[in-house]
Amino acid sequence: MQAMSSSITKDEPATELFTGWTKKVIGYVAILILVNVMVDTVLASPTFVLPELSDAFDTNQFAWIDSSAMLAGATWAPLLGKSADIYGKRKVLVITLIVAGFGGVVCMLAPHISVFVIGRVLQGAAVAALFLTVAIIRDICATKFSMVVTGIVTSGSAVFGIVSPFVLEFATDEFGWKFVFVVSAVFAGVAALCVRFVIPDSRNTAPGKVDVKGALTLGGGLAGVLAYISLGQEFGWLGAGPLVVLILGVAALLTWYFVLSRIPEPVINIRGISLSLGLGLLVVVMGTGAYRSMLQLFSLLIDVSPDEGLGYGIAGPGALGLMFGIPSIGIMLGGVVAGAIGTRIGNAWPLAAGVTLGTIAAFVMFTVGADNLPIAVVCSFMLSMTAGSLVTSGFNLASVLAPPERQGTVSSMVMVMVAVGSVTMSFIGSAILGANEIIVDGEALNSSTGVHAYIAVAGCAFILAAVPTFFLVRRMRTQVVPDAA
Structure with a gap:
């Protein structure tokens, strides 16, 4: 097994590529997973407290509360991806972690929704942290091995997600919604220190300007x-x-x-995008958008009891932990399996499997799951496997099709698609719910029609994603993944 030179220090770039597991690789992977745990605290954890945030800031614009960081990430990603290719991935990653940590502090102290949204915009830098961890993996690992490692790094943070909903449910009851942002800021600070002093500097950089x-x-x-x-x-x-x-x-x-x-x-060479990469990006934007919108809906369904007779609602003992904790295993499983399959038969097939699972889950949720907690948990698990498969395969597809010196830029395209899809579908879902509100005892509530229309739109997004998936599978069915960079 080839290993990296033992003379490498924390300030020296890697000179050789890992092709298998060593103590160094395990250490690097652990730190990069920690980075992505921080990303999860920025993107996913606030969904656990959406009703509390809406009450705290007296707003029904939950899509802005949930998606403002992802929206900002779509703005940050091209700039940071290009900067990483020029100035070094480690350096830019540390900067994004510091900015995201500061954003968490702003959110925690925000006296008004406008200040809170500013904090979420700063936290949006964390979106770049995810694709930079993937670009760093490509810098230190040979191609086939990097695909496996990418699956572990992008989905390994789900281990934290298994227990975090149960912990956060208790902690937020005791300390309030601000606890979520305290955790995010702490993780960002610890991750920044670990990356700066352990992760090797970029092996591949390219001259140019941002x-x-x-x-x-x-x-x-x-x-x-x-x-x-x-x-x-x-x-x-x-x-x-x-x-x-x-x-x-x-x-x-x-x-x-x-x-x-x-x-x-x-900042993005859109005319240089190959047909295969373009098809992959279309799958990612629709598939991850549908998944993220469903994640947002689950947070709202948990706040309503089926006994209220609204035609939806899955509130019950431990509902938050069941809906967001157990399905985290699905993210990890989907990502790891997608990475392993990608090394053997290419990345188009895991994308296809993810889209298929998502479509089935949306259909079941639409027909019987909106007011049934056990079925909703199963659907959430399937959708989580979809998320792990789509994100891992999207990044792996981009890394295979891009030269080493453009990994940051091309990976940022994947992240832009994730962000755009997530924000678009979340806002569309919010608009659907808002347009179908009903008044019960003088209070505006989501209607069953709105909830089921929301799920139907997410299902249609999965079905639409199947179209580019079909052509991508046909185009790349003879793809051979190289053994090295």
Whole structure:
């Protein structure tokens, strides 16, 4: 088994690629999993306390509370991916962890929803941390081995997810919703120290410059279009404010595409995306979007008892832990299995399996699971396997198709798709629920029609994802994964 040179120190880049497990690899993997545990505390943990956050800030815009960090991540990702390729992945990862940790502190101390959203925007830097861990793996491991390690790193944080819902359910009852953000800030600080002093510096960097103007224009355009979906729900789809936001967002995207994407070193070389990578990105954006929207819905269903007779609701003893804890095993299983399968038959097949599982889970949830906790837990487990498979296979597909010196940039494209899909579907789901509210005893509640329409839209997203999946499988069925970089 080939190992890296023993002369490597914490400040020296790796000179050889690992092809198997060593003590060093295990140590690196443990730290990168810790980084992704922090990412989970940013992206997933707030969903456990959505009702409490809505009450604390007197708002029904739960999509903004839940998805503002992911939306910010879509803005951060291209800029940080390009920076990582130029200045080094370890350095940029440490910076993102520090920014995300500071964002957690802002959220914890926020006196108003606007300040809270600023904190979530800062926490959005954590989204970049996920794809940077994947890029670092590609820097230190040979191609086939890196695919297995990627599955473990991207889904290994789910081990924490098995126990965290049970712990957070108790802790938030005792200390309130702010405890979630204390945990996030602490994990960010510890992870930043571990990465800086243990993980080797980047082996592959590329000369160039970062197109900050292009990154901000692209991110601003995405934010504008997605914000319209949320604002239109409250202020009207033809309201002056939402329409201005939409027009500015579309104008920014068009400016980026026709002007800024044509410069010699664009933040994302969209015209250089191969057909295979493009198909993979389409699968990721729709599949992960559907999964994330369902995760958000589960948080709302847990807050309603089926005894209320609304036609939905799964509240019960330990419901939070059952819905978010046990299914974490599915994320880990889906990611690890997808990585192992990818080394043998390519990454298109695990993507197809993930889309199939997600479609089945959405159908079962729509028909019998919205008011049945045991069935909802099974569906959540299946959707978690979908998430693990899609994320791992998406990153592995990108790493195989991209040269070593562009791993950060190409991995950021995958993360942008994850973020865009998640935010879009969450906002669409929020709009569906808002448009179908009912009044019970003077209180506005989600209707059964809204909940089931929400699930149906997520199921349709999985079905749509099957289309590019089919063509990707046909295109890559003869793919041979190389043994080395």
